[in-house]
Amino acid sequence: MHPPIRPQLTWLSRASRLGLHQRNVSNLPLTINQLFSRQKPEAHSNEPVTVHGWIKSVRKQKRFAFAEIRDGTTSKSLQAVLTADSARQLSNGMSVALQGSVVYTPSRPQPMELNVMEVKVLGDCDPETYPIQKQSLSVPYLREQVHLRPRTDSMATILRLRDKVARYFHEFYEGQDFLHVHPPIITGNDCEGGGDVFRALPSSSALPTASSCDSHPQLATQRTEFFGKPSYLTVSSQLHLEALASALSRVYTISPTFRAEASQTNRHLSEFYMLEAEMCFTQDLNSVMDVVEASIKHVLRRLAGPTGMLDELKDLHRSQGDGTSSSLPEETQWWDCIEKPWPRMTYTEAIRTLSTPTSPVQWGEGLSSEQEKELARRAGGPIFITDYPTSLKPFYMRSNPPSDSHGPTVACFDLLVPSVAELVGGSVREERLAELEASMKAHGLPAEELNWYLDLRRYGSVPHGGFGVGFERFVSWISGVDNVRECVAFPRWAGRMAG
Structure with missing residues (x-):
């Protein structure tokens, strides 16, 4: 059992002594x-x-x-x-x-x-x-007025909540010696390998002209690709964070990510924020989960504390005058799960838990969102599901030693929470060069496209792990607002971009 991780809030006490929270330091x-x-x-x-x-x-x-x-x-x-x-x-x-x-x-x-x-x-x-009158306004109507929607009580509360959550995450990671870094938004690869990426293409006026290519042959490849090769909006900062962690030990970011998914569910956006972290010198999946649990509990404690927003969040559900669709059922009352440990269960155990004689669940199948919610409901709060089949996960996760009779697994986890299902995904990364190359080949990824990533294993590789937290899903869980489109100021999803 690992000792609980507590953030060091020394800078907060310094700020309080200096009176920075109350004093107006400008004009x-x-x-x-x-x-x-x-x-x-x-x-x-x-x-x-x-x-x-x-x-x-x-x-x-x-x-x-x-x-x-x-x-x-x-x-x-x-x-x-x-x-x-x-x-x-x-x-x-x-x-x-x-x-x-x-x-x-x-x-x-x-x-x-x-x-x-x-x-x-x-x-x-x-x-x-x-357009924003005092009477009740429906959710679809407010989505049409997305530029004015922050003036409603509910959206203003959500935006203040996003601010608080980000500040409290920063507190925690600073206290644990993580460095806040800024990885690129434009990348040359699809980290997840799912293909749901946005291509990054310039306007035609930004491309070199034929005459300039004649004068400068090196510009010829830029006639179709601005960077000389295909480029994309990032689906995850993980690979670049691994590069930064290989020099700085512990890094994290809160940055936008993009998925060209056609999904129309209340859990998906095409542009959303992720808190992603990578840490070196650990090969223990439990240690990575400890950091996830401690960081989220720190945010929850701060939100429930005297300077938090618990009363304001409860007020969000007492008064729905501007039409926000939200609810705060008993299972989403997150303040009850702060002080108790969050259970950890393997994927194989989860399959046994979900299977019934009349409705068996096959090992090797991905868990549906409803199955994930059911596991969280039975746990009475957040629950980690670990060690998924290799076939269900990306190439960069470290293989487990053979132990499950059903098939090979990887050292990974998903954190499931009530009403939202998957909130966090993480793993121990594959730090061994030969094993990583074999995994890339098995996933059909050409090594030359990720040669820089393989270099991290060639030169001073260390055991390491990391994870990503869906920021809008986290806000959805703690606010009780059941659609992530109401958890961000300017939501983007397939077929829709207002404002």
């Missing part, structure tokens, strides 16, 4: 979040401030008006109290600068309000044509 105006986060708010009572934001709603009465102001930095809105005359021009969606004084009202549901002395309209908004 930027005060945000609403900074107003609500003041340590001793009563000391600032009646202090003049200028608040910038967008009007969420306006209630106009005979003498006074009450405007709900938001700027997106927090889920909270600031209530502004205005005279009826100064509010006459205001409507939903307008951007404003309101000058006045803050009055703290701790005994009321609204802990503070702004008594407005001066109103400046920064950007008008025609209430007759504004």
Whole structure:
């Protein structure tokens, strides 16, 4: 049993001592979040401030008006109290600068309000044509207004959640001596070998002309290929991360990846983000899974903590006024799985668990998403499935010693979570040159296309492993939003690219 991995948050304590979380260190105006986060708010009572934001709603009465102001930095809105005359021009969606004084009202549901002395309209908004009105808006409608969708409560919450999740992952990996790196987006190979890639092609005006090729023969190959060879948008940063890890030991990235899949399910996007990590000097699959489990639990603890977003996420499901399709059933209440160990089961054991006399599951078949969800449901939370058949996995995974009577397996795992199914995939990488070459041949991959990758085994190869976390799927799981298209600001999928 490995000791639990705990992140070292020394930089957080330094930042807190310096007051970087509260102090406005530039000439930027005060945000609403900074107003609500003041340590001793009563000391600032009646202090003049200028608040910038967008009007969420306006209630106009005979003498006074009450405007709900938001700027997106927090889920909270600031209530502004205005005279009826100064509010006459205001409507939903307008951007404003309101000058006045803050009055703290701790005994009321609204802990503070702004008594407005001066109103400046920064950007008008025609209430007759504004697409994001206060009434309920359907998911399909909001997908048509994807450029304005971040103004809804639900999407703003998701975007703040993405920010928090990324920050907390960075905390963990910095504390474990991983370096945050930036691998290329354009590559010359398909890492997964599945063929679902986007070709990277320039416009015709960017290609060399025939006359320039006559003058410079070396440009001839660029007449059809900008880089002189076929190039693609990356489907995974893994191979390049392995190259970086072979010099830096521990690396990770959070970067976009692209899959030209025609799938129309709620779990797939054509452009999505992956957190991918590679670590050297380990040949133990359990060690790689330990890092995955510890990093995700760190993020969950932080989200459930005093500076997290647990209440905001629960509010997301209490009020569905802007049409977001989401649910938070008991099985997705992730805060219950933080302190208990996550079980680990081999693929062969999973097949036995799923098989019934009337519905047998054959060894060597891939698990369907419904089968993966069933395994997570039975586990009562996240579960690792390990040691899949060699035929189901890519070429770079290390072969296990012969032990399973059904057939050869590789040292790999998938982390399955309720409602989402596969969240993380990882493995021990094949560090032996001869075995890697044999695996590439078995998968039909020409060695010359990945000769640089083979060099990593020729020169100072070490045992190593890594994994990838689907960022949108992670957000879907912890938010309870059941479609990854609502877990990213500008979703792209087959046949669809709005905004």
